[in-house]
Amino acid sequence: MRDPKDSLCFALDVSSAAEAEAQVRQLAPYVGLFKVGLQLFIREGPMLIRSLQESGAARIFLDLKLLDIPRTVRQARIAAGKMAVDFLSVHCEGLIHPPGPADLEQEKSLPRFLAVTLLTSLDETDLRRLGYRRNLSLLDVVYLRTDIAKEAGCAGVVCSGREVEAVRNRAGKGFLVVTPGIRPSWAPVSGDDQRRTLTAREAVRAGADILVVGRPIRKAPDPVEAARRILEEIEQGCRDRFGP
Ligand code: C5P
Numbered sequence: 001m002r003d004p005k006d007s008l009c010f011a012l013d014v015s016s017a018a019e020a021e022a023q024v025r026q027l028a029p030y031v032g033l034f035k036v037g038l039q040l041f042i043r044e045g046p047m048l049i050r051s052l053q054e055s056g057a058a059r060i061f062l063d064l065k066l067l068d069i070p071r072t073v074r075q076a077r078i079a080a081g082k083m084a085v086d087f088l089s090v091h092c093e094g095l096i097h098p099p100g101p102a103d104l105e106q107e108k109s110l111p112r113f114l115a116v117t118l119l120t121s122l123d124e125t126d127l128r129r130l131g132y133r134r135n136l137s138l139l140d141v142v143y144l145r146t147d148i149a150k151e152a153g154c155a156g157v158v159c160s161g162r163e164v165e166a167v168r169n170r171a172g173k174g175f176l177v178v179t180p181g182i183r184p185s186w187a188p189v190s191g192d193d194q195r196r197t198l199t200a201r202e203a204v205r206a207g208a209d210i211l212v213v214g215r216p217i218r219k220a221p222d223p224v225e226a227a228r229r230i231l232e233e234i235e236q237g238c239r240d241r242f243g244p
Pocket of ligand 1: 011013037063120121180181182193194195212213214215216
């Protein structure tokens, strides 16, 4: 079985480099991937990435959710390569009609794309407001975008817990399924804005490879203990999925 730590991505949803570095120092033994989002990156800039690596972050997911024309998206990915991040998030619109054939040598050194299928804040009513046909469900859109992400050579997709199993089956092996909205039964989040939550065990059992966890660890009385418990749940989920 692979190391459960590789499946745990901690969201550094804080507003200063000092706080983020402290969290990395505390959690690096238990967390294989640290996620830097827009709030922290806009505030601290690219220098932050180096300082997180020096604080012990083994791998970094830069969650900027790029949305632009494919040429600009590609240039942003090349620029992100200079920061040595492992993953970079992108919306599927920017993956259609890639600009020319990829330079395969350069490809290897660039961060791998994780494509956002649909923002978890959207529901069916929002899809209609955005102009999607009435007979197109959330899952239809997620499927279509998973196909686009695969064709574009992405490492995987980010999807809500509700879609994990369907996306896993659609995408097949070797394609990462990343999901936020992890809520351990022992750590309710007050005023929760996550809609379609799963426990870590349920998410892994359903086929998720990487779980993005923020508040259940950050707001826990003992974040290290919370991370350890989530790792145990990941192990249980792996046993459910693959056997002992
Ligand atoms: O909810 P939690 O604090 O565990 O959030 C972890 C990550 O999940 C956030 O960094 C954000 O990217 C994502 N998130 C989401 N939908 C929400 C809230 C957060 O996908 N409604």
